Amino acid sequence: MTPFTKCLNLSAVALSGLTLCAQAAQAPQHIDIKQLSKTVEDVVVPxxxxxxxxxxxxxxxxxxxxxxxxxxxxxxxRPRIALLLGTVIADGFVAVQAEDAPTVKEIGQRVLALAKGIGVGNSITPHAKAIIEAADKRNWEAVRLELDRTQNSVQQAMNEVHDEKLSQLVSLGGWLRGTEVLTSVVTKHFSADGAELLHQPDLLSYFQTRLQAMPEFNVSIIREIEEALGQVKPLIDVGNARIPPQSVKKINEITTRLGNGIVTRD
Amino acid sequence: MNAFVNALLRGSFLLWPLIALQPAVFGSVDDAQSFALQAAEPYVKQGFQVREDYWGGDLGSGEKKAVRQQLFKGNEYWFWLGTEVDRAKVSVHIYDSDGKLAEEPDGWEKGHFAAAHVIPKTTGSYFIIVSIEESPAERTHWALVYGFR
Incomplete structure (x- = not known):
C-alpha cells in the first residue's frame, strides 16, 4: 500500500467515524416508551x-x-400549612392574572406567615418583599417570577431538612387550586380545547402515589384528597377521547369542595 | 533545598491529581444548572418564562435519562440542557406519550449546551430524553430547565 493510499484509507476511517458521531446525535423518530420506565425521573409539577x-x-x-x-x-x-401554602401561592397567580395589586400584596404577607409556620420563613422573606414591591409597581412579570421562586425556595428548604412530603403537599395544594380555577372557567365557557387542559393522568397518578406514602399524616383533609383523586382519575384519563362538559363540572365540584376543606378548619 | 520547600513541593505533587480531576470531582448539578440557565437567557427576551424548578443528576458517557413532563396544548416550550464538563457533548430530545418524536426542527446542540423546542399538539405527558453523547469525565453532571410562553 502506498503512503498516499494508506493516508486516504485513514481519512476514510476518520470520516466514517465523524459521520457515525453525527448520526449518533440525531434523534430517532420513534422510541419504545416501555423501555424507559426504569429510567424515568419524577415529574416537575406545572x-x-x-x-x-x-x-x-x-x-x-x-x-x-x-x-x-x-x-x-x-x-x-404542618401538613395542613403546607397544603394551604401551595393554595395561597396559586391564588397569587390568579391575582396576577386579574392584575389585582392589593390582593397580591396580601398574598405576599400570607405566604411569609405560612412559611414561618413550617419553619422556612427565612428563605421566603426576600421573595415576599419582592412580591409586594413588584405588585406596588404593577410589574406582573416580576410578581410571577417571584411566586415561582417562592414556591421553589419553600420546597428546596423543606427538601434540605428532609421534609420532602411537606414539599409535595405544597405542589398538591397549588395543583388543586389551579384545577379548581381551570374547571370553573371551562364550566362557564365550555370548549373542547379548554377541557383538554385537564388531560393530566400521569400527574394525578404521581400525586396519588405520593399521598399513599403519607400514612403518618393523620389529617382528614389528606385522606379526603386521596379519595377524591380516585374519583377524578377516570374523568380525565380518557385516552384520545374528549373530556365532556359534565366531567369538567364534576371535577370542579370535587376540587371546590377540597379547596374549601384546605382553607377551613375542621 | 530546605525542609520547608521540600515539604511544600511534595505537598503540591500530591495536589496535582486533584487539580487534574477538578471538573469531574468538584463540579456539581448546580454548576450544570448555571449553564442550562445561560442557554435559556436569550429566550427570556422572547417572552419565555423560565421555571425555577429543574431536573439534574449525573450520567456516564453514552447514558440517557428520561424525564416526564406534563405539557399543555396552546403553550410553546423550550427545554435547555447544560453541563459544566468541558468537551462534553450532550443532547436533548422530546417525545410524545406514544414515543413519537414531537419536537420542532430548530433544536440545537453546542458545547456545554443542548436545546429542544416543542409546540404540543395535544395536552398530556411528554418524555424529555437527556443524553451524554461523549464526555471526558467518568460521570457528567447535567441539569435541565424549561420555559414556556
Whole structure:
C-alpha cells in the first residue's frame, strides 16, 4: 500500500467515524416508551400560570371573578400549612392574572406567615418583599417570577431538612387550586380545547402515589384528597377521547369542595 | 533545598491529581444548572418564562435519562440542557406519550449546551430524553430547565 493510499484509507476511517458521531446525535423518530420506565425521573409539577397561560389563549377570561379573598385559617398541623401554602401561592397567580395589586400584596404577607409556620420563613422573606414591591409597581412579570421562586425556595428548604412530603403537599395544594380555577372557567365557557387542559393522568397518578406514602399524616383533609383523586382519575384519563362538559363540572365540584376543606378548619 | 520547600513541593505533587480531576470531582448539578440557565437567557427576551424548578443528576458517557413532563396544548416550550464538563457533548430530545418524536426542527446542540423546542399538539405527558453523547469525565453532571410562553 502506498503512503498516499494508506493516508486516504485513514481519512476514510476518520470520516466514517465523524459521520457515525453525527448520526449518533440525531434523534430517532420513534422510541419504545416501555423501555424507559426504569429510567424515568419524577415529574416537575406545572405551575398554575402555565395552565392559565394556555387558557388565556382560548379566549378572554374574567380573572377578577376567580380572585379569592379568604386566605384560610391559621393551622398548627404542618401538613395542613403546607397544603394551604401551595393554595395561597396559586391564588397569587390568579391575582396576577386579574392584575389585582392589593390582593397580591396580601398574598405576599400570607405566604411569609405560612412559611414561618413550617419553619422556612427565612428563605421566603426576600421573595415576599419582592412580591409586594413588584405588585406596588404593577410589574406582573416580576410578581410571577417571584411566586415561582417562592414556591421553589419553600420546597428546596423543606427538601434540605428532609421534609420532602411537606414539599409535595405544597405542589398538591397549588395543583388543586389551579384545577379548581381551570374547571370553573371551562364550566362557564365550555370548549373542547379548554377541557383538554385537564388531560393530566400521569400527574394525578404521581400525586396519588405520593399521598399513599403519607400514612403518618393523620389529617382528614389528606385522606379526603386521596379519595377524591380516585374519583377524578377516570374523568380525565380518557385516552384520545374528549373530556365532556359534565366531567369538567364534576371535577370542579370535587376540587371546590377540597379547596374549601384546605382553607377551613375542621 | 530546605525542609520547608521540600515539604511544600511534595505537598503540591500530591495536589496535582486533584487539580487534574477538578471538573469531574468538584463540579456539581448546580454548576450544570448555571449553564442550562445561560442557554435559556436569550429566550427570556422572547417572552419565555423560565421555571425555577429543574431536573439534574449525573450520567456516564453514552447514558440517557428520561424525564416526564406534563405539557399543555396552546403553550410553546423550550427545554435547555447544560453541563459544566468541558468537551462534553450532550443532547436533548422530546417525545410524545406514544414515543413519537414531537419536537420542532430548530433544536440545537453546542458545547456545554443542548436545546429542544416543542409546540404540543395535544395536552398530556411528554418524555424529555437527556443524553451524554461523549464526555471526558467518568460521570457528567447535567441539569435541565424549561420555559414556556
Amino acid at each position: 405551575l398554575p400560570n402555565e395552565i392559565f397561560g394556555a387558557l388565556n389563549k382560548l379566549g378572554a377570561v374574567n380573572w377578577k371573578e376567580h380572585v379569592r379573598s379568604d386566605k384560610g385559617a391559621n393551622f398548627t398541623e
